[in-house]
Amino acid sequence: MPTLPHLILPRVEYELARRKTGFGRPPSREYRTHGRRLRNQLDSVLHGFRTVRPPRGINPDLILRVQLSQEAGVDEEMWERSGLTLLSVDENKTLILFSSDEELADFNRRLGQYQAGPRREKQKSSPHSGLFSCIDEIGALQPEDRIGRLFRGIGVTTPEDFQVNETYTVDVELWDLGTPQLCRGKLNEIRTYIESRNGSVTDDYLGESMVLFRAKCRGEVIRNLLDIQSIATVDLPPQPSLTISEYLDLGIHDFPQVAPPDETASSVAVLDSGLASAHPLVAPAVGEATTIPARWGDGADGHGHGTMVCGLALYGDVEKCIRERSFVPQLILYSGRVVNDQCEFDDENLITSQMRDAIEYFRNTYGCRAFNLSLGDRRLTYNGGKVSPWASVLDTLARQLDVVIAVSAGNYDHQPDVNGTSDEHVQDYPRYLLRNEARIIEPATGAIVLTVGSLSDKADVPPGFAANNVAFRPIALPGQPSPFTRTGPGLGDAIKPELCAPGGNTAYDGILRDVRDNVRELSIVSLNREYLNRLFKTDVGTSFATPKIAHMAARLFGVFQNASANLIRAFLVASAKVPEPASSILRPLGAEAELRVCGYGLPDLERAQASNENRVVMYSEAEVGLDNFHVYEVPIPEELIVTNGIRRISVTLAFDPPVRHSRFDYLGAKMSFRLIRGRTLEEVVRAFTPRARGATVEPLKSSDCPMDPGPRRREGGTLQKAVFTMRRAPQRDYGDTSYLVVRCEKKWAREEHDPQRYAVVVVLEHTVDVNLYARARHRVEVAVRIRAQQRVA
Numbered sequence: 001m002p003t004l005p006h007l008i009l010p011r012v013e014y015e016l017a018r019r020k021t022g023f024g025r026p027p028s029r030e031y032r033t034h035g036r037r038l039r040n041q042l043d044s045v046l047h048g049f050r051t052v053r054p055p056r057g058i059n060p061d062l063i064l065r066v067q068l069s070q071e072a073g074v075d076e077e078m079w080e081r082s083g084l085t086l087l088s089v090d091e092n093k094t095l096i097l098f099s100s101d102e103e104l105a106d107f108n109r110r111l112g113q114y115q116a117g118p119r120r121e122k123q124k125s126s127p128h129s130g131l132f133s134c135i136d137e138i139g140a141l142q143p144e145d146r147i148g149r150l151f152r153g154i155g156v157t158t159p160e161d162f163q164v165n166e167t168y169t170v171d172v173e174l175w176d177l178g179t180p181q182l183c184r185g186k187l188n189e190i191r192t193y194i195e196s197r198n199g200s201v202t203d204d205y206l207g208e209s210m211v212l213f214r215a216k217c218r219g220e221v222i223r224n225l226l227d228i229q230s231i232a233t234v235d236l237p238p239q240p241s242l243t244i245s246e247y248l249d250l251g252i253h254d255f256p257q258v259a260p261p262d263e264t265a266s267s268v269a270v271l272d273s274g275l276a277s278a279h280p281l282v283a284p285a286v287g288e289a290t291t292i293p294a295r296w297g298d299g300a301d302g303h304g305h306g307t308m309v310c311g312l313a314l315y316g317d318v319e320k321c322i323r324e325r326s327f328v329p330q331l332i333l334y335s336g337r338v339v340n341d342q343c344e345f346d347d348e349n350l351i352t353s354q355m356r357d358a359i360e361y362f363r364n365t366y367g368c369r370a371f372n373l374s375l376g377d378r379r380l381t382y383n384g385g386k387v388s389p390w391a392s393v394l395d396t397l398a399r400q401l402d403v404v405i406a407v408s409a410g411n412y413d414h415q416p417d418v419n420g421t422s423d424e425h426v427q428d429y430p431r432y433l434l435r436n437e438a439r440i441i442e443p444a445t446g447a448i449v450l451t452v453g454s455l456s457d458k459a460d461v462p463p464g465f466a467a468n469n470v471a472f473r474p475i476a477l478p479g480q481p482s483p484f485t486r487t488g489p490g491l492g493d494a495i496k497p498e499l500c501a502p503g504g505n506t507a508y509d510g511i512l513r514d515v516r517d518n519v520r521e522l523s524i525v526s527l528n529r530e531y532l533n534r535l536f537k538t539d540v541g542t543s544f545a546t547p548k549i550a551h552m553a554a555r556l557f558g559v560f561q562n563a564s565a566n567l568i569r570a571f572l573v574a575s576a577k578v579p580e581p582a583s584s585i586l587r588p589l590g591a592e593a594e595l596r597v598c599g600y601g602l603p604d605l606e607r608a609q610a611s612n613e614n615r616v617v618m619y620s621e622a623e624v625g626l627d628n629f630h631v632y633e634v635p636i637p638e639e640l641i642v643t644n645g646i647r648r649i650s651v652t653l654a655f656d657p658p659v660r661h662s663r664f665d666y667l668g669a670k671m672s673f674r675l676i677r678g679r680t681l682e683e684v685v686r687a688f689t690p691r692a693r694g695a696t697v698e699p700l701k702s703s704d705c706p707m708d709p710g711p712r713r714r715e716g717g718t719l720q721k722a723v724f725t726m727r728r729a730p731q732r733d734y735g736d737t738s739y740l741v742v743r744c745e746k747k748w749a750r751e752e753h754d755p756q757r758y759a760v761v762v763v764l765e766h767t768v769d770v771n772l773y774a775r776a777r778h779r780v781e782v783a784v785r786i787r788a789q790q791r792v793a
Contacts, residue, residue, distance in 0.1 A: 002610035004773055009618040009740075009762055010783035012631045012681060027069050029133040031126040035115030041138040042111070046104070048140055054228045057196070058189045062102055063175065063229040065139045068093040072134035076748045082107045082131065086748075087175045088232070088662040091385060096141070096232075096662075098177050143226035148235020150379055159226050162219035169347060170222065173232040173389060174211040176662065183211045186230050197221045202348030205356070208396055209660040210389055214350045232662065238351050238390055238442065240375040241411070242273065242305045242343050242543075250322065250535055252280050258327045260284040266558030267332040268313045268370045268550050269362040271355070272306035274299045274337035276529040279307065285314055285329035287366060291337040292358040293349050299337045304529045308539060309374045310335055311527035313547035313554075316605075319525040322536070331554050334362050338375070352393040359397045359405070369403045369565065370554035373443070374543035376410040380442035385664070387491055391443035392661030398448040399656040404557075404565045405449045406550040408542040409497045410441035410486040414515075422513040425483070429475050430585060433487050433597055440486045440496055447667060447718050448656050450553070450569060451496045452546040453598060454482035454503025455582065460521040461507075471510020474522055479581030481597045482506075484517070485542055488596045491666055494717030495709075498599040499576055501548040504540030552605045559609050567621050567759035570654040573721050574617065574761040575608035576601040595709060600721050613771045616764040618780065623755035626669055626746035629688055631681065634738040634762055635779035636730075637772045645768040647726040649705070651675060651740060654719050655758035658749055668749030669756050672715045674741045675705040675724060678734040688741050705738065736779075 049062050064084070070093055076086045079097060083106035088096035099107070113127040126132075143159050148171075156162065172190075177183055183206055191201045191213070199217025214237065225234055258281055267287060275282070277289040277299065289299035301307045311318050314333045321327045336358040338345065345351050355373075362368040373394070380388060398405050414432050416424040424432070432438060444451040456476035475483040483506050490496030505522040506515050523538035524545075549572065556568045563571075578594055578601035586593040611617045624630050640647050651673055658668035676684050679700060687700045707722035714720040744756050764772055 002606050002612040002615070004611040004613070006611055006617040006619055007777055007780045008784065009620040009760065010633045010780055011620055011622065012633065027071060027133055029129070031114055031117055031129065035111060035132065038111060038132060038135060038138055039115065042104070042108070045138060045140045049102070052227070055193050055224045057193050058228060061177065061186075061230040062099045062104070063087070063141055064097045064099065065141055066095040066097055066135055067137040067139075068095060068134050069136050078131060082110055085178055087177075089664050091664040096175065098175060100178075141229065146226045146231055146233055148233040150236035151234070153379055159223040162222045164218065164220040164223075166219045167216060168219060168222060169214070169216050169237060170234050171237050171350060172213050172215055172225065172234050174213075175230055175232050176209050176211055177230065180206060187211060187213060190225070190228065190231070194221060203350045203353050205350045205352040205393075207352065207356075207393060208400075208658070209662070210352070210392060212350050212352055212389055214348060237345060238377040238380065238388070239344050240339055241378040242303060242375075252535060255281070255325055255327060258284045258329065261329045261332055265330060265332050266370070266554045267334060267366060267368045268372065268554035269334040269336060269359075269368045270306065270310045270313050270372045270547065270550075271336045271338045271358050272309050272372075272374060273303040273339050273343060274301035274306045275310045275335035276301050276307045276527070276531060277335070279527050279529070279531045279535075281327050281535065282311060282314060282333065282527060285331065285333045287332045287334045289335040289337070292354050292361070293346055296337065296340060299335050301337070301529045302341050303339070303343050304537065305374070305543065306335065306337065307529040308526035308537065309372060309543060309547045312524070312544055313372050313550050316548055316551040318527065318536070322525065330558070331551070332366075334366060334368055336362065351390050355390070355393050356397060359401065359403065363401045363403055369557050370550050371403055371405045372547045372550035373405060374408045374546045376408060376441040376444060378410060378441055381437060382439050382441065382445045382490065383436050387445040387447075387661050387666060388442040389661055391446035391449070392659055394443055395446045395448040395659045398565060399658065402565045404550075404553040404568050405446075406546045406553065407444050407446060407449045407451055408546040409444045409451050409453045411484045411541045411543075412438040412486045413484065414438070423508075423510075425508045425515050426473060426475055429483055430481050430597065431589060433481060433483075433485065434589060434593060438487055440488060440490065444486070444496065445490050447491065447494060447659060450549060450572070450719075451490070451498055451599075452542060452549045453487065453497035453500040454485040454542045454545040455500050455579065455598070455602060456480050456482050456505035456522075457502035458505055458522050462519055462521050472507060473510070474505050474507045475515075476505050477581055479579035480585050481582055482540070482542075483515075484540065485597065488599070490717065492716040493713070495595050495599050495714060495719075496717070498573060498717070498719050499549055500598045500602055501545040503542050503545030506540060549603065552603055552608065555605060556608055564621055564757065564759055566654040566656055566757060567619065567761075569719055570619070570652045570759045570761040571608040572603045573600045573654070573719055574650060574652040574763055575605070576603040578602070592713075595713065611773060613773045614766045614769055616772050616776045617761060618764075618776070619759065619761045621757075621759045623757050624742065624744045626744055626749055626754045626756060629741055629743040631684055631688075632740040632742070632760070632762070633783050634675070634740050635776050635783070636734075636736050636738055637764070637775035637779070638736070639770045639772050639775060640764060640766060641730055643766060643768050643770045644729070645766055647767075648723055648763070648765045649675065649738070650721060650723040650763045650765070651707070652719075652721040652761040653742065653758060655756060656718060657756060658753045660748070663748070665747055667718070668747055668753055670715065670745045670747060671756065671758060672711060672743050672745070673720070673760070674711075675707060675738055676700055676703050676741060677705055677730070677738045679703050679739065681739065684739045684741060688743070
């Protein structure tokens with residue numbers, strides 16, 4: 001069992017000046033022809049703006065759609081210098097831009113200068129060619145463009161599909177036009193219009209980069225809303241997808257009385273269907289069970305899902321507690337009911353408002369820093385494009401409040417192909433988990449939230465079934481992916497889910513030719529809301545894997561009380577491994593399969609909390625300037641070099657950049673790392689300085705430790721881990737110090753987002769029982785002392 005405290009990773013201190021950005025190399029264009037074409041398109045947009053007016057009482061807004069060439073970069077500041085505000089960026093480089101100047105004076109003037117050609121005889125390019133040569137097309141948004149994804153999913157694709165006299169409940173997103181005052185003013189204009197047509201606006205959300213409101217109005221009004229340029233989308237509200245089953249028989253007399261946790265214990269908050277707070281195995285640990293919104297009354301669980309999730313968030317492994325006949329809560333539990341009696345989100349409040357109100361309440365009132373959200377909308381399968389407002393607000397709250405939010409990946413209900421057979425459930429497992437329809441659902445797409453998938457931990461056939469039904473087969477073996485777990489990748493090919501935990505298994509009944517998901521021997525055990533009848537019940541799903549990760553996060557906050565959420569995420573991932581049964585069955589499906597299904601694997605709380613002699617954990621928390629880098633000294637103990645066996649050095653990086661859900665380039669900054677061996681500190685700094693300033697060459701490639709996964713695969717997310725495995729002794733000329741370079745690249749982040757927070761964890765590990773810890777600790781202490789002396793000098 002690990003018992004040794006983790007070590008501080010020593011850092012070399014220096015900073016670089018910021019670099020300038022631009023559009024990149026523009027495609028070659030003939031300025032006269034291309035300029036004339038853009039001029040005609042721009043004139044057409046302006047004509048439409050002047051002739052098609054919005055509903056009375058709503059001031060018009062000039063919104064442009066600009067298609068860039070695929071090679072072009074997206075430089076927000078260059079658009080601002082042309083008098084335009086960048087509102088949105090799509091995957092295919094389609095930009096949505098807002099102009100407060102209805103004549104587009106600055107943009108027109110620059111276009112005219114581009115059309116006129118080079119100003120001097122020897123000048124090769126037209127003025128502003130870096131801007132206009134990158135533009136393929138300029139146009140305007142159409143009403144159909146504002147119809148959201150959920151409406152499209154039920155066949156509503158044109159304004160005429162909205163029935164004039166039918167009443168709809170919709171979530172409307174506005175473009176973020178700049179200042180909060182401007183956004184609030186536009187929201188009030190539209191609110192007044194809706195209310196004048198006998199509709200109502202029941203909630204609004206004005207966030208850091210997102211403006212939403214919930215409205216109830218007739219189809220006739222929605223048709224008119226689709227003509228308003230300042231509206232981005234009109235869509236159905238999200239709804240949670242919950243499932244239930246029930247079992248197990250043990251009474252309260254079978255367990256000793258539960259004592260309350262220590263008053264100073266860490267806490268975990270669950271946002272779900274509520275909590276049966278009088279359940280005798282949970283009651284002593286409940287801090288508060290409430291509802292968001294408050295008008296729903298108490299936080300009682302009328303469904304059962306929330307009570308099961310709460311039991312797992314509090315105890316981690318309820319079944320182990322049952323086996324040991326011991327329930328000892330080490331956390332304080334908070335519950336926020338965020339679904340109504342019909343297990344739906346509030347009719348009047350936006351989901352973004354509910355999430356903000358709930359998380360801010362538990363964070364600000366009780367100091368809670370670990371949250372669980374085992375809810376998702378199965379209609380919102382992620383198949384590319386932007387993340388939802390729901391995911392984006394969770395990411396924003398995680399960054400602003402410095403909290404860990406664990407979110408379930410969602411459950412996939414596999415249906416064999418039309419020409420297939422039901423035996424596919426067994427024969428095609430786990431291949432079908434890699435299909436597009438099996439990808440994660442919202443809000444699991446969030447970049448800063450921890451997305452959690454599910455593993456099977458049981459494959460027991462129920463008593464009697466083995467003899468009576470030879471065709472009854474558990475689909476997964478212990479340690480393999482659950483047959484229902486949803487998979488990645490996430491936005492920008494980010495590794496999603498990042499972690500996995502036991503969430504149960506299903507069986508295929510060959511006689512019924514159907515899947516059985518209510519087999520208690522294959523299910524997760526937790527607390528039953530109807531505790532007077534049964535204390536426990538069973539169910540399966542990623543919903544029940546996720547609170548185990550939230551539990552670990554809360555426990556780590558108790559050990560590392562001043563840690564950032566970035567460090568807690570990094571500790572969890574640094575401790576994680578993909579179980580061998582999962583790795584064995586996924587490896588034949590391709591290099592990506594393991595990461596897409598299991599992410600970095602199953603974390604281990606003991607390994608996350610402490611080091612041991614042959615596994616040394618070193619960490620650092622810091623802030624790095626945008627377009628800058630830090631260098632860390634990684635001591636390589638002699639024992640790691642000379643002792644035969646498999647050696648591993650793993651690096652885990654976690655950071656929390658600003659996000660904007662209206663942009664496909666969702667992250668305002670990106671970070672990465674490299675582990676360099678066989679070079680001096682001066683060589684490393686000299687090589688990486690041009691890289692930080694925008695050069696595209698890879699520095700010191702021959703000295704770059706080969707790590708798995710590689711940079712291209714891991715760098716899409718805010719939580720990155722890679723492992724350098726040595727099966728033979730490293731060369732002596734590599735020396736006894738490697739250098740970890742952590743880089744931060746500015747995307748669209750602004751001055752107020754500089755510097756960027758991050759945490760990094762380095763693990764030195766040997767399969768042989770050898771004492772790496774003592775030598776590493778001595779080296780770290782010496783390095784820290786030298787750095788302190790240098791700062792004084």
